[in-house]
Amino acid sequence: MHDLIQKLTALPWDQSPQWLFLIPAGLMLLAAAAAVALRNLIHSALCLTLSFIALGVLFIALGAEFVGFVQLLVYVGAVAMLIIFAILLTPASEVSASNNPFRSFKLSRAVNAVAGGAVVALVLAGLFTAIFFSPRVRAAVPSPNAAAPVALIGENLLTHTLLPLQGTAILLTAALIGAALLAKEEKES
Amino acid sequence: MNLENLPLAILKAILDAFTWCGAKAGIVVPPWALTLVSILIVIVAILSVFLVMFALMSVLERKILGRMQNRYGPNRVGPWGLFQPVADGIKMLTKEDLVPRSADQIVHFLAPIAMVIPALMLPAILPYGRGMVPVELASGILYFFALGAGTEVAVFMAGWSSNNKYSILGAMRAIAQMISYELPLVMSAVIAALVAGTLSPNGIVMAQAGVSFGVVPNWFVFTPWGFAACILFYIGALAESNRSPFDLPEGESELVAGHLTEYSGFKYAIFFMAEYIGMFAINGLLVTLFLGGYQAPFPFLEWIPSWCWFFAKLAFVAFSMVWVRATMPRFRIDQMMQFAWKFMLPMSFVALIAAAAWHYAGRGLAAWGISFLIVAVPYLLLGRFCFTRRHTVDNRRYLFSE
Amino acid sequence: MMLQILLAISAVLFGTGLLAALTRSNAILVLIGIEMMLGAGNLNFIAFWKFSAHPETLTGVMFAIFSIALAAAEAAVGLAIIIQVHRRLRSVNVNDADQLKG
Numbered sequence: 001m002h003d004l005i006q007k008l009t010a011l012p013w014d015q016s017p018q019w020l021f022l023i024p025a026g027l028m029l030l031a032a033a034a035a036v037a038l039r040n041l042i043h044s045a046l047c048l049t050l051s052f053i054a055l056g057v058l059f060i061a062l063g064a065e066f067v068g069f070v071q072l073l074v075y076v077g078a079v080a081m082l083i084i085f086a087i088l089l090t091p092a093s094e095v096s097a098s099n100n101p102f103r104s105f106k107l108s109r110a111v112n113a114v115a116g117g118a119v120v121a122l123v124l125a126g127l128f129t130a131i132f133f134s135p136r137v138r139a140a141v142p143s144p145n146a147a148a149p150v151a152l153i154g155e156n157l158l159t160h161t162l163l164p165l166q167g168t169a170i171l172l173t174a175a176l177i178g179a180a181l182l183a184k185e186e187k188e189s
Numbered sequence: 190m191n192l193e194n195l196p197l198a199i200l201k202a203i204l205d206a207f208t209w210c211g212a213k214a215g216i217v218v219p220p221w222a223l224t225l226v227s228i229l230i231v232i233v234a235i236l237s238v239f240l241v242m243f244a245l246m247s248v249l250e251r252k253i254l255g256r257m258q259n260r261y262g263p264n265r266v267g268p269w270g271l272f273q274p275v276a277d278g279i280k281m282l283t284k285e286d287l288v289p290r291s292a293d294q295i296v297h298f299l300a301p302i303a304m305v306i307p308a309l310m311l312p313a314i315l316p317y318g319r320g321m322v323p324v325e326l327a328s329g330i331l332y333f334f335a336l337g338a339g340t341e342v343a344v345f346m347a348g349w350s351s352n353n354k355y356s357i358l359g360a361m362r363a364i365a366q367m368i369s370y371e372l373p374l375v376m377s378a379v380i381a382a383l384v385a386g387t388l389s390p391n392g393i394v395m396a397q398a399g400v401s402f403g404v405v406p407n408w409f410v411f412t413p414w415g416f417a418a419c420i421l422f423y424i425g426a427l428a429e430s431n432r433s434p435f436d437l438p439e440g441e442s443e444l445v446a447g448h449l450t451e452y453s454g455f456k457y458a459i460f461f462m463a464e465y466i467g468m469f470a471i472n473g474l475l476v477t478l479f480l481g482g483y484q485a486p487f488p489f490l491e492w493i494p495s496w497c498w499f500f501a502k503l504a505f506v507a508f509s510m511v512w513v514r515a516t517m518p519r520f521r522i523d524q525m526m527q528f529a530w531k532f533m534l535p536m537s538f539v540a541l542i543a544a545a546a547w548h549y550a551g552r553g554l555a556a557w558g559i560s561f562l563i564v565a566v567p568y569l570l571l572g573r574f575c576f577t578r579r580h581t582v583d584n585r586r587y588l589f590s591e
Numbered sequence: 592m593m594l595q596i597l598l599a600i601s602a603v604l605f606g607t608g609l610l611a612a613l614t615r616s617n618a619i620l621v622l623i624g625i626e627m628m629l630g631a632g633n634l635n636f637i638a639f640w641k642f643s644a645h646p647e648t649l650t651g652v653m654f655a656i657f658s659i660a661l662a663a664a665e666a667a668v669g670l671a672i673i674i675q676v677h678r679r680l681r682s683v684n685v686n687d688a689d690q691l692k693g
Contacts, residue, residue: 025600032604032627036611041619042349046296048623049342055604055630056335059655062597064637067655069331071633074659077338077371079626079666081364084345086670087619088361090677116613120606127602131595140594146646150328150388153649153656161653168660175664182671185678
């Protein structure tokens with residue numbers, strides 16, 4: 001009877017419909033657009049956090065659960081908090097909240113936005129051409145056994161990618177020391 | 190009927206009844222509907238168990254605190270005061286929901302929701318009994334800490350949106366405390382996962398089966414590195430749930446109520462509930478990682494069902510947290526940060542090395558001795574050199590004496 | 592078909608990040624845009640891993656893990672620099688950091 005209950009309460013990851021991953025993907029894109037467009041910096045950071053959470057859920061839906069949880073742990077728990085703390089520590093950057101969440105119209109900003117939009121449109125055009133007209137991409141099929149078990153990731157980390165692991169360790173130590181030094185207040189003696 | 194399989198038998202009975210009703214109505218129930226119903230039943234079961242525990246805990250904590258302080262706790266409302274949660278619930282639900290006009294309305298509204306959703310998702314991976322894990326995740330421990338990270342964002346949202354100096358200060362302190370204590374917490378969990386060889390909570394419980402040396406159960410807490418890691422995890426759990434002695438963010442004499450200052454009524458009740466359910470979940474994880482989960486200590490005690498053992502151990506850990514609250518005074522913020530970064534983090538690395546040494550020395554009596562030395566010597570040195578330096582004061586200024 | 596949809600989603604996320612990095616004048620928003628672009632890259636890695644011929648070599652997953660760690664390190668250093676610049680110039684507008692101009 002135990003395996004019957006196990007079978008009934010096991011989550012049907014592999015039988016979930018294909019379009020299920022579009023929900024976190026759509027939420028992610030909406031939150032990212034809001035993060036770019038909003039005027040209040042903290043709202044923008046919170047929308048970015050929501051976008052990261054949706055991206056983590058998308059990773060889990062695609063079968064890379066470890067990467068999804070690491071994304072949630074690192075991006076939401078660390079990077080988003082860092083961004084929020086930096087916003088709070090640089091108070092001149094906070095725009096006073098008014099009723100209008102979007103900014104007032106100024107010609108220089110409009111020209112800026114149009115130029116930026118043109119560059120982004122060019123980049124997107126190139127990317128979409130590559131995506132939708134490439135024969136290899138069109139012929140790709142999902143692998144039926146694309147699983148990333150944690151034990152295998154750990155084994156890979158310590159055998160195939162040992163050098164990047166040690167390099168990342170050194171990099172993170174250097175970044176930790178560097179960021180702490182850079183952000184330190186100089187005492188006026 | 191086997192008492193051990195009682196919850197699973199109830200679940201199967203409900204599913205059978207569902208199928209029978211479907212057959213009576215003339216429709217064949219498809220398997221996805223059965224899966225959906227079983228998932229819903231498991232969710233309802235977990236939520237009801239944890240909410241009942243939360244209600245009981247809120248009154249038992251006050252009674253136990255009262256008894257430890259030589260007074261009665263609440264004893265008016267029901268027999269021995271046990272209906273106090275009902276009275277508390279009615280009070281909280283009927284209080285006016287005040288939101289300051291200059292507060293950020295959307296973020297202020299979403300903060301309690303953002304706090305309670307991770308807290309309610311936490312108990313999903315704990316193994317409550319043999320074969321009774323709601324969600325069998327291979328990286329369950331990582332899921333747990335990823336949700337803890339979500340709680341930090343909710344605390345910030347609560348503090349910042351209230352547009353109140355006490356709130357933002359309380360929120361900053363709470364986030365600093367949670368981030369600082371998350372590191373030793375995760376390292377202690379990693380130590381248990383390292384020795385068990387898996388990140389799945391069920392796997393870690395199964396790795397603590399049996400008895401070694403004939404008398405000592407194989408629970409990780411009975412090994413030197415496991416004892417150190419358990420203490421570190423326990424202190425980290427106290428800090429993550431903002432419980433005394435780490436309740437500086439919400440101490441009344443410090444910051445009014447910290448990040449919860451501008452919350453009243455139902456939203457405060459939701460924060461309160463999220464904090465307690467988070468505490469139960471992390472206690473459940475401590476029981477799973479170090480206290481052997483649902484396993485009985487000795488084989489002759491196996492007749493008590495496994496889920497009884499789990500909840501008994503959980504109750505013991507929760508009682509000990511109330512005991513600590515009654516006993517110890519509150520930490521100051523700089524003492525708290527020093528303790529986390531200068532003592533707990535190095536000790537967690539020392540425990541990691543001790544665990545590795547225990548494993549590679551063969552897990553026998555010699556390994557026990559070696560790992561005990563590896564844990565005890567740095568502990569004594571750290572304790573002696575970090576926190577007992579004498580500060581020499583040259584001219585003491587006495588302000589109020591002549 | 593599904594791979595194309597996934598790649599299109601990541602391309603749109605990349606474009607959004609690029610827009611944020613190019614058009615907003617606040618240094619922290621530029622950094623938010625950079626983080627979005629890195630996230631889009633991670634999504635590409637995972638998408639190509641899922642549709643690869645040999646997913647058991649886990650190349651995409653390992654690359655994504657390292658990319659997440661690197662993005663965290665880069666965000667930390669970038670924000671430390673922004674905080675230090677704010678101390679000197681009292682502003683985080685990227686147009687105000689023009690002392691080396693000309």
